[in-house]
Amino acid sequence: MTTYRLLYTSIEGNTDSFVKKLAAVAAAEGDKLSVLSVGDEVDPVHEKVPYVVLVPTYLNGGTGTGPEVKEIFTNGLGEYIEYGNNQRYLRGVIGSGNRNFNDQYVLTAKRYAQKYHVPLLGDYELRGTQREAEKLFTRIKETLGE
Numbered sequence: 001m002t003t004y005r006l007l008y009t010s011i012e013g014n015t016d017s018f019v020k021k022l023a024a025v026a027a028a029e030g031d032k033l034s035v036l037s038v039g040d041e042v043d044p045v046h047e048k049v050p051y052v053v054l055v056p057t058y059l060n061g062g063t064g065t066g067p068e069v070k071e072i073f074t075n076g077l078g079e080y081i082e083y084g085n086n087q088r089y090l091r092g093v094i095g096s097g098n099r100n101f102n103d104q105y106v107l108t109a110k111r112y113a114q115k116y117h118v119p120l121l122g123d124y125e126l127r128g129t130q131r132e133a134e135k136l137f138t139r140i141k142e143t144l145g146e
């Protein structure tokens with residue numbers, strides 16, 4: 001049994017729901033997740049093992065992808081990554097969003113991947129599907145596996 005560390009933020013509950021799907025996939029494979037939901041109220045701790053983050057997309061300031069388009073609501077997760085040495089243990093990002101946002105689909109995750117120099121491991125829409133949870137759990141294992 002292996003335990004995989006995941007950090008995420010969820011404003012409206014969709015990411016929470018997807019993380020539950022991932023946990024069920026992990027359990028079915030005899031593995032475990034160690035998850036932390038990072039909200040504004042969470043005091044950052046020093047991460048001690050490699051982890052993957054899941055971040056939904058919330059933006060304002062326009063319809064494009066330029067610097068005028070600002071991240072909203074999810075900033076606490078970025079601050080957590082930048083706390084102490086936490087960035088050193090970040091291994092990858094999974095993005096979520098809604099394809100109705102076209103070019104801005106999962107833009108926050110793409111920005112995190114670029115900013116923190118880690119791969120975008122994949123993406124899913126809204127609450128995601130069972131199939132996506134299975135596929136992304138495989139990516140998490142490949143990324144964090146021993």
Ligand SMILES: Cc1cc2nc3c(=O)[nH]c(=O)nc-3n(C[C@H](O)[C@H](O)[C@H](O)COP(=O)(O)O)c2cc1C
Pocket residue numbers: 009010011012013014015016056057058059096097098099101104105106107125126127
């Ligand atoms: C105000 C607002 C802005 C959003 N902006 C984007 C966006 O720019 N790109 C995108 O892919 N999804 C966007 N979304 C969709 C959310 O990322 C999507 O609903 C996600 O599943 C929310 O996750 P959560 O329920 O865990 O907070 C937006 C949603 C809201 C309510």
